[in-house]
Amino acid sequence: MIYQGDSLCPLTWQEERLHLLDQRWLPHQQQIVVLATAAEVAQAIKDMVVRGAPAIGIAAAYGVVLAAQSAYAQAPPHWQTIITADLQKLAQARPTAVNLVWALQRMQTHFSTIVADPVPILLAEAHRIHQEDLAANHRMGELGADLLPAACRVLTHCNAGALATGGYGTALGVIRTAHRAGKLSQVYADETRPWLQGARLTAWELLQDNIPVTLLADNAAAALMQQQRIDWVIVGADRITARGDVANKIGTYGLAILARQHGVKLMVVAPTSTIDMNLMEGSAIVIEERSQAEVLTVNGQAIAPVGAQAWNPAFDVTPSHLVDVIVTEKGVVTQPNLERMTAIMRS
Ligand SMILES: CSC[C@@H](O)[C@@H](O)C(=O)COP(=O)(O)O
Structure with missing residues (x-):
């Protein structure tokens, strides 16, 4: 396991190499992968x-x-x-999360000023990006937890935790802070088919922190809300547009519709590095489609007849009118729209 201070962390820099906690094998195995080249990072x-x-x-x-x-x-x-070729490989590794190109652009802002060995300057910037993300998560944890009522019952989707960030997590950062403050009476996690981020990662991460968690098959969320057993849905984001449309793990849009139908609030927790002010409409976000095998098999075992095909979009887009609040490290945006998103980005 990798730690940053007392926070579980998915990656660390040691002895001129990037060390990753391999999330494909959690929760059963904790394997560390050591990467020596940018091409290996892009592949990972x-x-x-x-x-x-x-x-x-x-x-x-x-x-x-x-x-x-x-x-x-x-x-x-x-x-x-x-x-140049390595930068391209990294930029193209996955298309939806804007944090990828955001980080690459931030690294490249130093290029014009470097006159000798670039490594110390670039390494310092990579560490800064990492530490700023960790600090942003702690801040968002406080801001988000403040919005929750006492004895709150929350549902989260996918894994927007320490494992998905520089540590502490976005949606799970709010859940961690609220749990410490004694504000939560129940935490539900969707299993999050097909990759099972909820079952494999979120449940594991919360239990590491002794936060009790109840796992749901994704299709049980509607019944849970109908029985008035959820107060807030809390999720992360991969890209948020200038008017507040939110791309996040496939299934988030369905939860947003369910939440609105049942009077449940939806909180999206994401650092400003996830906000793409160059895009207005959520429909302009490129949604990654992953392999059919992720849907047709579980643990390498076929679960469908040979010949069945699968559609496997990794993300969907929730329109801003279904989002009650976006929590960033700069502050909280209620009922997001262009004006409010612009104001928070300028603050
Ligand atoms: C803080 S993580 C926010 C999002 O990246 C998360 O909710 C998500 O959708 C992750 O998708 P993944 O396909 O596991 O990378």
């Missing part, structure tokens, strides 16, 4: 060894350090030209 992001929007961004930042390390060793004056 594609394969979901590391996943979750902020964690993907942080991993990509360290990927740039690995690219620069190798390019500078090869031909010092030409390192920036040599790493």
Whole structure:
């Protein structure tokens, strides 16, 4: 297991290498993968060894350090030209989470000022991106928990926890803080088919912190809300547009509709690095489609007849009018729209 201070963390930089806690094998095995090249980092992001929007961004930042390390060793004056292909590989690893290109752009802002060995400067920036994300999560945890009533019953979807971020988590950061404050009476987690982030990662992560969790098959959420057993749905995001439309794990949109129908509130918790002010409409967000095998098999075992096909979008888009509140590290946006999103980004 990897820790940042007292926070579980999916990745760390040690001895000039990126170490990842391999999320494909949790909760049964805790394997660490050690990566030495940017191409390996891009592949690890594609394969979901590391996943979750902020964690993907942080991993990509360290990927740039690995690219620069190798390019500078090869031909010092030409390192920036040599790493172009690596930067492209990293940028294309997964399309939906904007944190990936956000982190790459942030790393590249230093390129024009670097005159000698780029590694110390780029490594310092990657560490900063990581630490800022951790701090943002703690802040969002406080802001989000403040919005919850006493004895609150919450439902979360996918894994927007320490494992998906630089540590502590976004949606799970709010749940952690609220739990510590004694404000939660029940935490439900959707199993989150097909990759089972909820069953495998969220349930594991919460139990590591001794936070009791009740797992739901995704299709049980409607009945739970109908029985008035949920007060807030709390989720993370992969990309939020300028008017507040939210791309997040497939199934979030369905939960948002259910929540509105049953008078349940929807909270989206995401750092400003997840907000893409260049896009207005959620329909413009590129939604990753993953392999059919993720739906047709479980643990490598077929669960459907040979010949069945599957559609496997990794994310969906929830329109802003179904979102009650977006919590960022800069503050809270209620009933998000362009004006309010612009104001928070400028604050
Ligand atoms: C803080 S993580 C926010 C999102 O990235 C999370 O909710 C999510 O959808 C993760 O999807 P994944 O496909 O596991 O990378």
